[in-house]
Amino acid sequence: MELVARCQSGDRAAFRQLVEQYERTVFNIIVSVMGDPTEADDIAQEVFLKVYRSLPTFRGGSQFSVWLYRVTVNQCLDWLKRRRRRSAVMSLDQLVDQSEGDLDFLFKDASPDATETLDEARLQQAIHAALNTLTPDHRVVIVLKDLEGRSQEEIAAILDCPVGTVKSRLTRAREALKERLRPFYEAWKAGGN
Amino acid sequence: MQTGHPIDLLFPYVCGELSKDEAQRVSEHCAACPACAREVDLVRATQRLLARRVPVAPPPFFWTRLSARLDAEGVRSVFWPEVIWVSKRLIPALIAATLILTSLFWQDEGTSNIESYLTGNGTGKAGEQVLVGNQAISKETVFQTAVLDDAARSD
Numbered sequence: 062m063e064l065v066a067r068c069q070s071g072d073r074a075a076f077r078q079l080v081e082q083y084e085r086t087v088f089n090i091i092v093s094v095m096g097d098p099t100e101a102d103d104i105a106q107e108v109f110l111k112v113y114r115s116l117p118t119f120r121g122g123s124q125f126s127v128w129l130y131r132v133t134v135n136q137c138l139d140w141l142k143r144r145r146r147r148s149a150v151m152s153l154d155q156l157v158d159q160s161e162g163d164l165d166f167l168f169k170d171a172s173p174d175a176t177e178t179l180d181e182a183r184l185q186q187a188i189h190a191a192l193n194t195l196t197p198d199h200r201v202v203i204v205l206k207d208l209e210g211r212s213q214e215e216i217a218a219i220l221d222c223p224v225g226t227v228k229s230r231l232t233r234a235r236e237a238l239k240e241r242l243r244p245f246y247e248a249w250k251a252g253g254n
Numbered sequence: 255m256q257t258g259h260p261i262d263l264l265f266p267y268v269c270g271e272l273s274k275d276e277a278q279r280v281s282e283h284c285a286a287c288p289a290c291a292r293e294v295d296l297v298r299a300t301q302r303l304l305a306r307r308v309p310v311a312p313p314p315f316f317w318t319r320l321s322a323r324l325d326a327e328g329v330r331s332v333f334w335p336e337v338i339w340v341s342k343r344l345i346p347a348l349i350a351a352t353l354i355l356t357s358l359f360w361q362d363e364g365t366s367n368i369e370s371y372l373t374g375n376g377t378g379k380a381g382e383q384v385l386v387g388n389q390a391i392s393k394e395t396v397f398q399t400a401v402l403d404d405a406a407r408s409d
């Protein structure tokens with residue numbers, strides 16, 4: 062809180078420290094919610110500009126991180142509403158086609174073999190492609206819970222909704238993701254895995 | 255725990271979000287139910303896939319670019335946001351004050367209308383309405399009220 066108070070008094074060095082402390086999480090939320098990293102830098106800048114402008118009115122009623130992540134999520138949702146072009150990330154089907162139907166990159170346990178960088182890049186794209194098939198509301202809860210490891214109570218505070226809503230969205234989002242992966246997983250299992 | 259297949263509990267089970275007793279019951283069910291065991295397998299594959307996400311690193315020089323934008327937008331000082339915050343609270347007060355002043359003005363206007371009517375300066379016809387305060391009433395009513403007032407004053 063000390064750092065936030067220094068930022069509120071207009072201390073630019075303190076604000077830099079604050080940005081550096083939270084930028085990693087902010088970027089990861091943005092990339093996962095947006096489904097690709099191309100606009101992440103612009104969105105993150107908007108988030109921190111908004112936070113800087115609003116800091117004087119932040120009264121510490123909630124945790125700073127909760128407030129920051131709320132600004133981040135809302136900025137992403139606004140951006141998604143305004144976005145005209147499609148995400149640059151390939152669909153899961155395209156990624157599977159590209160790997161000539163070999164589904165090991167999706168389901169085989171990660172190997173420390175450094176020669177598999179192509180598979181690794183494809184895997185990261187596949188994770189975003191799978192998330193992209195969800196609605197933004199569902200994607201947000203999966204990102205905050207299963208990727209960023211936030212508690213359901215914290216997510217409820219970030220989204221400003223009851224914990225029950227988070228629970229039901231999380232259940233539906235996980236189910237939707239599972240169903241999206243089902244045909245690929247069954248094909249992979251049928252291939253003797 | 256629901257009866258039948260505990261489908262809704264499979265993700266919480268795999269993610270370790272169930273109580274010990276609930277987890278035990280799901281585990282026992284899956285040991286005896288091949289359909290749920292297969293489903294748990296898919297749930298695990300889904301969670302494993304998410305767990306393999308590699309966090310992205312912020313792009314280099316993020317602060318430098320952000321700092322340049324802070325300078326460009328002239329938001330170095332925290333003065334303006336404070337002003338905006340205060341004015342947001344002042345606006346309702348100003349609106350209220352304006353409404354009070356406006357209603358006082360109309361009250362005044364209403365009295366002038368009555369006076370001009372009674373002194374013969376009024377240009378309206380019988381049945382027309384005049385504004386008294388913020389209410390429209392017929393000129394006849396105004397006249398009757400004024401006559402009664404006069405009668406009371408002369409008593």
Ligand SMILES: [Zn+2]
Binds near residue numbers: 258259287289290291
């Ligand atoms: Zn079952």
